[in-house]
Amino acid sequence: MTVTAVIGSQWGDEGKGKVVDYLAKHVDYVARFNGGNNAGHTVINEFGTFKIHLVPSGIFAKNTVGLIGGGVVIDPQVLIDEIEMLNKAGIGIDGRFWISPRSHLIMPYHKILDGLYEEAKGAGATGTTRRGIGPVFADKVSYNGIRWTDFASDMFEQRLQMQIELKNKIIIALGGESIKYEEIRDTYRGYYLKLKPYIKELFSLVQDGLKTNKNFLLEQAMGTFLDTDWGTYPFVTASTTIPSAASAGLGIPPKYITNVIGVTKAYTTRVGAGPLPTEITDARSAVYEQFGEVAATTGRIRRVGWLDLEIVKTAVLLSGVTELCLTKLDVLSDLEQLQVCVGYKLDGKDVTYTDVDAYGLDKVEIVYKNVPGWKEDISKVKSFNDLPVNAQGYVKMIEEAAGVPVKWIGVGPERDATIRR
Numbered sequence: 009m010t011v012t013a014v015i016g017s018q019w020g021d022e023g024k025g026k027v028v029d030y031l032a033k034h035v036d037y038v039a040r041f042n043g044g045n046n047a048g049h050t051v052i053n054e055f056g057t058f059k060i061h062l063v064p065s066g067i068f069a070k071n072t073v074g075l076i077g078g079g080v081v082i083d084p085q086v087l088i089d090e091i092e093m094l095n096k097a098g099i100g101i102d103g104r105f106w107i108s109p110r111s112h113l114i115m116p117y118h119k120i121l122d123g124l125y126e127e128a129k130g131a132g133a134t135g136t137t138r139r140g141i142g143p144v145f146a147d148k149v150s151y152n153g154i155r156w157t158d159f160a161s162d163m164f165e166q167r168l169q170m171q172i173e174l175k176n177k178i179i180i181a182l183g184g185e186s187i188k189y190e191e192i193r194d195t196y197r198g199y200y201l202k203l204k205p206y207i208k209e210l211f212s213l214v215q216d217g218l219k220t221n222k223n224f225l226l227e228q229a230m231g232t233f234l235d236t237d238w239g240t241y242p243f244v245t246a247s248t249t250i251p252s253a254a255s256a257g258l259g260i261p262p263k264y265i266t267n268v269i270g271v272t273k274a275y276t277t278r279v280g281a282g283p284l285p286t287e288i289t290d291a292r293s294a295v296y297e298q299f300g301e302v303a304a305t306t307g308r309i310r311r312v313g314w315l316d317l318e319i320v321k322t323a324v325l326l327s328g329v330t331e332l333c334l335t336k337l338d339v340l341s342d343l344e345q346l347q348v349c350v351g352y353k354l355d356g357k358d359v360t361y362t363d364v365d366a367y368g369l370d371k372v373e374i375v376y377k378n379v380p381g382w383k384e385d386i387s388k389v390k391s392f393n394d395l396p397v398n399a400q401g402y403v404k405m406i407e408e409a410a411g412v413p414v415k416w417i418g419v420g421p422e423r424d425a426t427i428r429r
């Protein structure tokens with residue numbers, strides 16, 4: 009039995025979706041345990057190109073069962089669209105995809121409030137995806153949430169009516185337009201009927217799987233430094249992103265987690281507000297253009313920066329990473345010289361990530377190491393030894409700093425553009 013958590017070691021978008029799709033054919037279950045459809049995971053394989061927000065990225069492996077744990081928050085319309093998209097692409101999921109009835113629903117008022125809070129905060133805004141994530145998790149922990157279980161009884165109507173009364177007061181106070189109970193009730197009843205065939209308690213399925221030595225792949229959403237507790241608070245997301253969240257979010261006791269794969273981009277990106285110590289801000293620079301990316305969920309332009317080893321090292325320790333998957337090494341090709349952050353200084357003194365808060369992290373001075381680049385296109389390379397010597401050196405430098413091996417190297421967005429060491 010293996011229970012492998014795949015986690016991003018930076019600020020999200022490290023390439024988790026690609027890695028999960030690559031590894032899925034070796035496992036029995038692939039599961040999401042945190043976040044919601046703020047996640048955007050890109051998968052490129054023999055079926056096409058997909059941006060997935062809720063269904064686990066391993067669903068393309070036809071013998072694998074996909075699970076959405078109770079720790080995930082769900083916008084039903086997004087999930088329905090996604091299931092339809094998969095069906096159209098010939099990925100049958102019936103009978104091998106299950107949603108925990110414990111998962112909370114993103115309601116229209118969560119999305120409205122997400123937007124209103126961001127507007128009200130002005131320059132202090134987090135730059136959320138506006139998918140209602142903060143408000144739905146706030147409702148979950150303040151006993152105001154609505155779960156799939158509520159539909160099975162008349163609790164749904166009671167709870168919804170009460171929430172709409174409450175939320176309308178806040179929405180109006182913040183200058184928004186009130187919302188109507190009946191409309192939302194009917195729409196969500198329709199969603200429930202469509203998704204009901206997939207909703208089932210996961211407890212015995214997960215427990216039986218653990219007992220019978222099945223293999224699990226746990227797909228984190230967001231990255232380590234968007235974690236509510238350990239990220240750059242308040243510029244974080246509203247769920248725990250480190251592997252311990254998989255325990256609560258799926259009902260897998262921590263002792264069963266055997267491996268943690270830290271997915272690390274060969275440089276750094278971030279979407280939304282908050283510190284990005286190695287950020288390249290000169291939009292005219294060639295590197296800025298080369299590292300440039302568009303966010304999979306919101307279509308925003310991702311901020312970019314050099315690789316930050318202090319961040320990667322902290323993620324490895326925090327999440328108990330056992331091996332790294334380095335993605336996007338191909339993007340670094342054709343640069344004469346690369347810069348890598350090997351530490352921070354504040355007021356002349358060495359500091360670590362955990363010594364400072366988000367505002368302190370914005371002020372740290374970066375200790376850079378210059379590293380020689382390589383000219384060659386490496387996107388077709390299949391083995392580590394065939395990589396240019398300087399690219400090999402870059403990989404070795406990362407594993408030395410992190411203290412764990414780099415077991416996979418991404419050299420392109422497609423599933424097969426992966427070197428296994």
Ligand code: GDP
Binds near residue numbers: 020049334419
């Ligand atoms: P996720 O949220 O962690 O799943 O990552 P995203 O899908 O949001 O962003 C990662 C982006 O990098 C996507 O556009 C992927 O297709 C792409 N990608 C992943 N791995 C590689 C790689 O090794 N090389 C290149 N060039 N692109 C990659």
Ligand code: IMO
Binds near residue numbers: 016137140231279
């Ligand atoms: P994946 O799974 C990158 C960021 C948002 C914002 C902050 C809070 O694709 O790696 P939220 O909507 O969650 O309340 O926004 O978190 N964020 C992500 N950034 N990748 C993600 O997911 C993200 N999910 C949320 O940009 O800064």
Ligand code: MG
Binds near residue numbers: 022047049305
């Ligand atoms: Mg993403």
